[in-house]
Amino acid sequence: MAASEPLTTQTLDPQPSIPLPLDGDDSTIQPSYPPPLDSNHDASNSQSTSTDDAVSVGEKRKRDDPPPSDSSLHPLWKTSLCSYFRRNSASCSHGDACRYAHSEEELRPRPDNTWDPTSERAKKALRSQENEENAEREGREEDIMMTEEVVNDEDNDNDSCSEPGLSKCLVHLPRKWNSENLRKFLAEQASRAFSAFILLRIFSSFHLHSLGSTERGVHFKSAKKKKGMSVGFVCFENAAELKTAEEELKGKSIGNKNLKVADVISRSFEKNIRSAAVLDQQTGETALDGENAGVSIDGIEDGEMNEGDKNGSKVDGSVSRARSARSVVTSLAHMCYSDQLEHKKKSLMQILKKLVRNTRNARKACPNGVSLPEWILKSREIGGLPCELEGIIGSPLVNGYRNKCEFSTGYSLQGKLTVGFMLGNFREGVTAVEEPVECPNVSIIACKYASIFQEFLQQSKLPIWNRFKNTGFWRQLTVREGRTPGNVDVDDSNASISEVSSGGFDDAVVTGEFKKLAKHLLKELQLILHLCLSQLWLYRITKEYPMLHQLMLHCANCPFLNQVNTLAAEKLYSLAGDWAGLGPDTLLFDVCCGTGTIGLTLANRVGMVIGIEMNVSAVSDAYRNAELNGIKNCKFICSKAEDVMGSLLKEYLNVPQKSDDISDPSECGDKNNSSAGGGDTSINKTQDPEENSSHDPANGKSTSGCLENGEQEAGSQFQNNCSSESGNTSFQQFKNVVAIVDPPRMGLHPIVIKALRIHPCLRRLVYISCNPESLVANAIELCTPSPEKIEKGNKNNRGWRNMSNTGLARHRAKSMPISEPFRPVKAMAVDLFPHTVHCEMVMLLER
Numbered sequence: 019m020a021a022s023e024p025l026t027t028q029t030l031d032p033q034p035s036i037p038l039p040l041d042g043d044d045s046t047i048q049p050s051y052p053p054p055l056d057s058n059h060d061a062s063n064s065q066s067t068s069t070d071d072a073v074s075v076g077e078k079r080k081r082d083d084p085p086p087s088d089s090s091l092h093p094l095w096k097t098s099l100c101s102y103f104r105r106n107s108a109s110c111s112h113g114d115a116c117r118y119a120h121s122e123e124e125l126r127p128r129p130d131n132t133w134d135p136t137s138e139r140a141k142k143a144l145r146s147q148e149n150e151e152n153a154e155r156e157g158r159e160e161d162i163m164m165t166e167e168v169v170n171d172e173d174n175d176n177d178s179c180s181e182p183g184l185s186k187c188l189v190h191l192p193r194k195w196n197s198e199n200l201r202k203f204l205a206e207q208a209s210r211a212f213s214a215f216i217l218l219r220i221f222s223s224f225h226l227h228s229l230g231s232t233e234r235g236v237h238f239k240s241a242k243k244k245k246g247m248s249v250g251f252v253c254f255e256n257a258a259e260l261k262t263a264e265e266e267l268k269g270k271s272i273g274n275k276n277l278k279v280a281d282v283i284s285r286s287f288e289k290n291i292r293s294a295a296v297l298d299q300q301t302g303e304t305a306l307d308g309e310n311a312g313v314s315i316d317g318i319e320d321g322e323m324n325e326g327d328k329n330g331s332k333v334d335g336s337v338s339r340a341r342s343a344r345s346v347v348t349s350l351a352h353m354c355y356s357d358q359l360e361h362k363k364k365s366l367m368q369i370l371k372k373l374v375r376n377t378r379n380a381r382k383a384c385p386n387g388v389s390l391p392e393w394i395l396k397s398r399e400i401g402g403l404p405c406e407l408e409g410i411i412g413s414p415l416v417n418g419y420r421n422k423c424e425f426s427t428g429y430s431l432q433g434k435l436t437v438g439f440m441l442g443n444f445r446e447g448v449t450a451v452e453e454p455v456e457c458p459n460v461s462i463i464a465c466k467y468a469s470i471f472q473e474f475l476q477q478s479k480l481p482i483w484n485r486f487k488n489t490g491f492w493r494q495l496t497v498r499e500g501r502t503p504g505n506v507d508v509d510d511s512n513a514s515i516s517e518v519s520s521g522g523f524d525d526a527v528v529t530g531e532f533k534k535l536a537k538h539l540l541k542e543l544q545l546i547l548h549l550c551l552s553q554l555w556l557y558r559i560t561k562e563y564p565m566l567h568q569l570m571l572h573c574a575n576c577p578f579l580n581q582v583n584t585l586a587a588e589k590l591y592s593l594a595g596d597w598a599g600l601g602p603d604t605l606l607f608d609v610c611c612g613t614g615t616i617g618l619t620l621a622n623r624v625g626m627v628i629g630i631e632m633n634v635s636a637v638s639d640a641y642r643n644a645e646l647n648g649i650k651n652c653k654f655i656c657s658k659a660e661d662v663m664g665s666l667l668k669e670y671l672n673v674p675q676k677s678d679d680i681s682d683p684s685e686c687g688d689k690n691n692s693s694a695g696g697g698d699t700s701i702n703k704t705q706d707p708e709e710n711s712s713h714d715p716a717n718g719k720s721t722s723g724c725l726e727n728g729e730q731e732a733g734s735q736f737q738n739n740c741s742s743e744s745g746n747t748s749f750q751q752f753k754n755v756v757a758i759v760d761p762p763r764m765g766l767h768p769i770v771i772k773a774l775r776i777h778p779c780l781r782r783l784v785y786i787s788c789n790p791e792s793l794v795a796n797a798i799e800l801c802t803p804s805p806e807k808i809e810k811g812n813k814n815n816r817g818w819r820n821m822s823n824t825g826l827a828r829h830r831a832k833s834m835p836i837s838e839p840f841r842p843v844k845a846m847a848v849d850l851f852p853h854t855v856h857c858e859m860v861m862l863l864e865r
């Protein structure tokens with residue numbers, strides 16, 4: 019029988035097709051393991067390729083090969099369970115020669131250290147991983163570290179708790195609730211309890227002593243909750259009221275969440291409160307409640323506290339043991355750096371495998387007769403990866419690498435006014451702030467700034483920001499350090515301190531405080547660090563300037579303004595440039611270009627760079643950087659990429675394009691413009707780049723803008739004059755068109771993906787990703803072969819709301835206009851964030 023000829027009898031494949039759920043996916047896949055052990059066998063195919071293997075139903079193919087000796091073991095030998103064993107049926111006729119394991123004991127781990135997913139070992143590992151994750155999640159939720167006062171301005175003194183022990187915190191409340199909802203809920207519990215009590219009295223034969231209505235149910239003195247948070251704060255009149263409430267609330271659930279009552283331990287905030295109170299007298303604006311101010315909540319028994327704790331000046335150890343700034347901000351810091359890199363590489367490999375599984379599935383879901391792309395077939399040879407992951411490049415600087423740190427102001431678990439990192443999410447009731455000194459990613463300089471500012475705040479007349487009440491003055495300190503590329507020494511630094519609202523604070527007091535702060539900072543910095551503070555920005559966050567973009571224009575060459583780890587970013591971008599295959603005849607699209615670093619650093623290797631970026635001030639920085647570095651062949655379009663990508667490709671590549679054709683790339687650059695896009699069924703029409711494009715030279719009111727090199731000042735209104743002068747910048751000049759995309763965490767907009775995919779002239783795409791999950795989702799759309807007939811999207815289908823990103827991508831791939839798919843060629847991880855779980859990845863896609 020020829021290898022391709024179908025068997026007339028059923029072949030009993032030792033690896034039957036077992037649908038396996040995809041991670042978070044709504045579909046099933048065929049297991050990809052084990053890859054063929056020899057060239058004649060495809061384990062995923064139920065049809066044998068070997069004539070000798072053809073057997074009748076119920077019989078297993080026989081192999082005469084003796085079992086391999088240990089030294090010649092194939093890496094996949096016995097790494098999957100034999101189907102006979104799994105089915106508990108008669109013993110396998112291959113006996114010891116069978117390539118599949120006949121028992122759990124015989125089973126070997128796979129080369130990537132995973133177990134056959136059908137094995138007990140794999141299931142156990144999965145269960146324990148899930149348990150760990152649940153425990154971690156629950157642990158996170160239970161750690162409530164509210165170190166801010168929760169008294170609202172409208173609350174009166176009568177609401178405050180006379181004793182700290184009478185303050186409790188309710189956990190797992192609906193986020194949308196406010197104080198009113200919480201009070202109503204508690205009141206309902208009281209009336210329900212009262213009804214139950216009456217019924218009990220009526221129908222019960224036994225006598226319920228002297229319980230009055232007011233003694234049952236949840237009665238409280240005050241209850242507060244802020245929308246968006248999952249915790250609320252309740253204060254009780256006396257111990258009896260508290261005890262009854264705890265009993266009533268025990269075991270209650272709202273939605274699918276079990277209500278929990280957690281302790282509130284008051285902290286000694288008097289010192290801070292008093293200093294703020296001085297201000298109150300001056301301005302009459304902030305009424306801080308010294309009695310009730312600054313509560314911190316955790317689940318610690320009084321008995322566990324030492325003397326200091328009982329005074330409220332020191333919090334118990336267990337919360338701080340569970341969470342620290344170091345563990346929150348740098349969760350891998352407990353590993354040595356080489357282990358961190360290995361850990362990241364392994365997780366990236368797992369994520370990359372999803373590209374193979376999902377693309378195979380997307381292809382399956384589509385069309386008849388479209389064969390699997392070569393890279394999917396080859397993936398079996400490289401452990402299920404879509405392409406080689408060539409390795410992981412470590413950060414040249416492992417400690418103190420962040421050149422930008424944003425520190426919050428707040429109270430520590432000990433009630434100390436602190437400048438540092440928050441220990442968690444405010445919505446879950448965590449406002450505790452801890453100093454950054456133990457976080458290895460923060461530089462000594464940044465830590466010093468934080469501590470100097472913290473010192474200043476102890477005696478400032480202005481209060482720090484209260485997240486619960488949305489009041490206060492000092493909120494955040496941003497420290498940026500200028501580092502010349504290639505030089506790790508700090509040569510410049512600047513600090514910005516944001517105050518949130520000066521409304522209500524006396525102008526003279528504010529100005530006085532600013533002066534004092536500047537003096538304090540300069541004195542301390544010169545004394546301690548012999549450093550010169552080049553810029554001190556005091557930000558007033560107002561409606562007009564919700565977010566001022568800082569400029570640091572002091573570094574030589576092209577500063578990597580948008581990246582927090584300059585040296586590692588250099589490596590990342592230079593790799594992207596190397597993979598992009600650039601030359602003087604290359605037109606480079608730098609999509610989501612930020613301050614233009616990628617395009618600017620590669621400008622001398624290409625004919626022209628077109629950067630696309632939606633952030634106005636980043637574009638302005640890009641132009642300044644270009645000007646500073648004398649770069650003339652870069653244009654930056656200030657717009658959302660989804661609004662202009664299609665029209666820019668059309669404009670600069672000047673090629674006829676029909677979306678329902680696979681256009682011939684050889685036609686690129688020699689024809690007049692014609693309509694791009696069209697034929698789209700998956701994307702809402704109103705999002706279509708053709709319709710939405712504001713990149714219209716004639717449209718002066720456009721939201722997008724374009725700065726001609728060096729011609730605009732920061733923040734000015736951009737002229738929309740960036741159309742290519744057809745003929746001058748048309749494709750004829752550029753034989754090679756490359757896109758380097760560096761999107762934000764959520765990845766590229768579907769319209770951008772579609773525009774890149776359907777333009778036949780774009781043969782190479784370098785994808786830089788700070789979130790490999792979204793890279794995989796985008797790559798599914800870019801790489802899934804086109805069906806013979808595209809599916810019409812159903813506009814009324816709301817099922818997408820519950821789909822995973824990869825599920826959505828598969829879905830969209832089905833209705834992608836017919837076009838040549840890309841294929842993943844190679845990938846490389848670059849670690850920009852040592853000690854954290856984050857890792858950047860570069861992938862080269864070609865067609």
Ligand SMILES: C[S@@+](CC[C@H](N)C(=O)[O-])C[C@H]1O[C@@H](n2cnc3c(N)ncnc32)[C@H](O)[C@@H]1O
Pocket residue numbers: 579580581609610611612613614615616630631632633636657658659660760761762767788
């Ligand atoms: C990871 S950063 C890229 C940094 C950039 N490579 C640099 O050197 O500055 C992502 C950038 O994408 C921009 N961005 C986000 N959504 C965008 C969109 N829809 N269109 C264009 N730019 C976008 C962000 O403003 C941000 O500057």
